[in-house]
Amino acid sequence: MRTSVNYSGSVDADTGEAAGVLCQVGLRPTAQRRIVLVSLLHCSSALTAQELHGRLRDGGRPVGLSTIYRTLWALADAGALHTFARMNEVAFRRCADGPHEHLICLRCGRIDDVPPAGPAPPGSSRADTAGFTVQSRRTDVYGICASCLCHQA
Ligand SMILES: [Zn+2]
Ligand SMILES: [Zn+2]
Structure with missing residues (x-):
């Protein structure tokens, strides 16, 4: 099966954006x-190293799988990508900057970023009562996305 890399913006603008993110x-x-x-800039779902490898090869820009693997982890470690466990693999996604929750569709794998519901008032969370100092927080919400729901009706 042939999948193409989805460039919705101009390639130059995307390259500039990518360079900006790396710099950041x-x-x-x-x-x-x-x-x-x-x-990964215009990809709504998360991709594994293997999937990205296939896309780049099909898009005429082959990069070695081990290089992709190393690069994805370097980007994730630096905070430029978020990771998602999928079966025995890890998928990577470029998310919105700033705090967000992930809405993950169990059917098509689409992931949407939504602004967090808002911080819990101090002293109200279990972390607080356990004497735990929170440094970062991540929320993954699983369900069925609007378009999958629409197609099943
Ligand atoms: Zn994210
Ligand atoms: Zn869906």
């Missing part, structure tokens, strides 16, 4: 990091 997280904008990041 303190990574050198190498060609490979930019290629990997650009291909």
Whole structure:
């Protein structure tokens, strides 16, 4: 099956955006990091290294699987990508900047970022009562997306 990399913006603008993101997280904008990041910019679902490898190959920009794997983890470690467990693999996604929750469709794999419901008032969460200092928080909400719901009706 042939899948193409979805460039909805201009490639130049995407490359510029990718370079900006890399700079923001303190990574050198190498060609490979930019290629990997650009291909995730307009992707609503998360991709595994294997899937990204296939897309880049089909898009005529083959990058070695181990390079993709290393690059994805470097980007995730730097905070430029979020990781999602999928079966025995890890999928990677470029999310919105700033705090957000993930709405994950169990049917099509689509992931949407939504602004968090708002911080809990101090002293109200279990972390607070357990004497735990929260440094970051992540919420994944699983369900069926609007378009899948529409198609099943
Ligand atoms: Zn995210
Ligand atoms: Zn869906």
